[in-house]
Structures are given as structure tokens and as C-alpha cells.
Amino acid sequence: MTKEKCPGCVSGPNHHPDHSAQLKRLRRIAGQVAGIERMIEARTYCPDIMIQVEAVRAALKGLNAVLLKEHVEHCVREAFASGSPDDVASKTSELVALFKRETD
Numbered sequence: 600m601t602k603e604k605c606p607g608c609v610s611g612p613n614h615h616p617d618h619s620a621q622l623k624r625l626r627r628i629a630g631q632v633a634g635i636e637r638m639i640e641a642r643t644y645c646p647d648i649m650i651q652v653e654a655v656r657a658a659l660k661g662l663n664a665v666l667l668k669e670h671v672e673h674c675v676r677e678a679f680a681s682g683s684p685d686d687v688a689s690k691t692s693e694l695v696a697l698f699k700r701e702t703d
Contacts (some may be wrong), residue, residue, distance in 0.1 A: 615668045621662060628658045667697065 632655055638648045670696075678690040 616673045618666065618669065621665060624658070624662055624665075628655060628662065631655045631658065 605682065611658045631651065631671075635648060635651050638651060675694065678686040
């Protein structure tokens with residue numbers, strides 16, 4: 600896990616996007632995972648478990664999409680606005696790596 604900060608965060612944590620709105624979504628996902636655990640313990644029919652696993656995967660993908668949108672709208676935009684070639688190159692490489700992970 601990277602510890603890199605966005606250019607907008609250099610002046611402090613108050614400049615980084617607030618992801619707290621995603622906590623409700625994340626707690627819902629955690630509840631879904633706990634439900635899958637209970638299903639497995641109860642020896643629930645495999646396809647029913649698989650459907651729930653797919654629902655969790657879709658929920659995580661949705662969370663990831665929101666985080667990516669916020670990252671682009673804040674951190675990446677700040678890097679490009681800074682005019683620093685190093686910041687632009689860093690964020691460009693970061694985005695390429697993120698998209699590569701999504702397609703692998």
C-alpha cells in the first residue's frame with residue numbers, strides 16, 4: 600500500500616477528499632460479507648452463496664468507482680493544476696497502474 604500524498608495534501612489532511620460518506624457503504628458491504636459467512640456456516644446451497652459473493656464484488660466495484668472519481672476530481676486535478684511535471688507524471692503513472700489492475 601502506498602503512502603504517497605496528493606499535491607493538495609501537502610498543506611495538510613484537510614485538503615484531501617473526505618471519504619467518510621463511503622463508510623455507510625463500506626459497513627453495508629461488511630454486513631454482506633458477514634451474511635456470506637453465516638451462509639457458509641449454515642451449509643447454504645452453493646449457488647445462493649455465489650450470488651451473494653457476486654453482490655459483494657459489485658458493491659466493492661461501486662465503492663472503488665466512487666473513490667476513483669474523487670481521486671481524479673481532487674488529487675489528479677491538483678497535480679495537473681500545480682504545473683509540476685513530476686506531479687503530473689506521478690499521477691499519470693498512478694492512474695495507468697490503477698486501470699491496469701482493473702483489467703488484469
